[in-house]
Amino acid sequence: MVNFKNNISLLPYNTFGINVKTSSFIHVRKTDHLLNALKKKSFEKILVIGQGSNVLFTKDYPGLIILMDNHGIEIIKENQKEVIVKVQSGENWHQFVLWCLKNNYGGVENLALIPGKVGAAPIQNIGAYGVEIKDVFLSCNTLELSSLTFKEFNPDECSFGYRDSVFKSKLKGKYIITSVTLKLQKYPHKVNVSYGNLEKILKGKKKTIQNIAESVIKIRSSKLPDPKIIGNCGSFFKNPIISKSQLKDLIKTFKEVPFYSHSKDKIKIPAAWIIEKLGYKGYNENKVGVYKNHSLVLINLGNARGKDVKLLAEKIRSKVLDVFSISLEYEVNVW
Numbered sequence: 001m002v003n004f005k006n007n008i009s010l011l012p013y014n015t016f017g018i019n020v021k022t023s024s025f026i027h028v029r030k031t032d033h034l035l036n037a038l039k040k041k042s043f044e045k046i047l048v049i050g051q052g053s054n055v056l057f058t059k060d061y062p063g064l065i066i067l068m069d070n071h072g073i074e075i076i077k078e079n080q081k082e083v084i085v086k087v088q089s090g091e092n093w094h095q096f097v098l099w100c101l102k103n104n105y106g107g108v109e110n111l112a113l114i115p116g117k118v119g120a121a122p123i124q125n126i127g128a129y130g131v132e133i134k135d136v137f138l139s140c141n142t143l144e145l146s147s148l149t150f151k152e153f154n155p156d157e158c159s160f161g162y163r164d165s166v167f168k169s170k171l172k173g174k175y176i177i178t179s180v181t182l183k184l185q186k187y188p189h190k191v192n193v194s195y196g197n198l199e200k201i202l203k204g205k206k207k208t209i210q211n212i213a214e215s216v217i218k219i220r221s222s223k224l225p226d227p228k229i230i231g232n233c234g235s236f237f238k239n240p241i242i243s244k245s246q247l248k249d250l251i252k253t254f255k256e257v258p259f260y261s262h263s264k265d266k267i268k269i270p271a272a273w274i275i276e277k278l279g280y281k282g283y284n285e286n287k288v289g290v291y292k293n294h295s296l297v298l299i300n301l302g303n304a305r306g307k308d309v310k311l312l313a314e315k316i317r318s319k320v321l322d323v324f325s326i327s328l329e330y331e332v333n334v335w
């Protein structure tokens, strides 16, 4: 059963370490408990958190926060080449990656050490080092809040994009993901080491999924702060996508701008580079900082308030707009 709690602090439930309150809260350990709880009481505002690793609270939450903590990893089909795995949404993503590595199932090794739970992964189509969850995604089960019925989504229905899906846009807040089903590869794996310095770090080592994950963990740990030690939500902004002609103009002033092809006529440039160029790397104000090893990460220097994090984020956004004529979008959900 699930107990409703009222007026509790969200401090233990968000990796930014922001101390705000929520009017109501439930901790869900089983999917059918979620359904029973929502049948009992209705709420105008509902927000699901897993690890709270992609959310910034700027004020008290005037509704129900649902902490999904449902567990289970189940092989539902396999052949000699592939295995289909259903994972409950409350499983920790990185622990799931470790389970795959232990069983020698390939496909998610580049996504090692991404904070958060499995249920959040399709919402923002988590991605790192050249791989996104959409590359292994088969379906997800969800609970529709308006009808309290379960609905399965296939990849097309999810409309995955760069750090985006239908659950972040058209259907935002309408469904709760209860499990995710992925298709993974058995040995021999098709690996992807084309991103940045991944190949260089692997030099001399076999390109096994275990070695790739180890290298990814090494790169991430050297650049990104551990949220258990320094409050943060990973990348605060998305990398902006601009047109080729915008890039041409940019290169006139900044010859060294790094860029990656995004689609036929669009280019992605690292927001981290722009922010560093503007001198914000290592900057801090009101107990909020820009991380010294990666300028895309805003950090809590101790007892920061959510509204001060947003103030700094907005200051950076408006400077970027002024100097680069680029409008940065938040990657983090700001409430």
Ligand code: EPU
Pocket (backbone or CB within 6 Å): 127, 128, 129, 130, 163, 195, 196, 223, 224, 233, 234, 235, 236, 237, 238, 239, 258, 270, 271, 272, 273, 274, 276, 281, 293, 294, 295, 296, 331
């Ligand atoms: N860079 C700088 N200054 C910095 C950091 C990076 O100029 O302080 C420039 C460098 O040119 C570097 C480039 O930015 O080569 C790219 O940096 P990085 O490889 O660290 O990747 P990113 O584009 O900043 C994205 C994801 C990360 C993911 C990495 C690796 C987004 C918003 N972020 O960051 O995801 O780990 O690629 O694939 O797409 C997250 O979503 O929370 C996250 C950490």
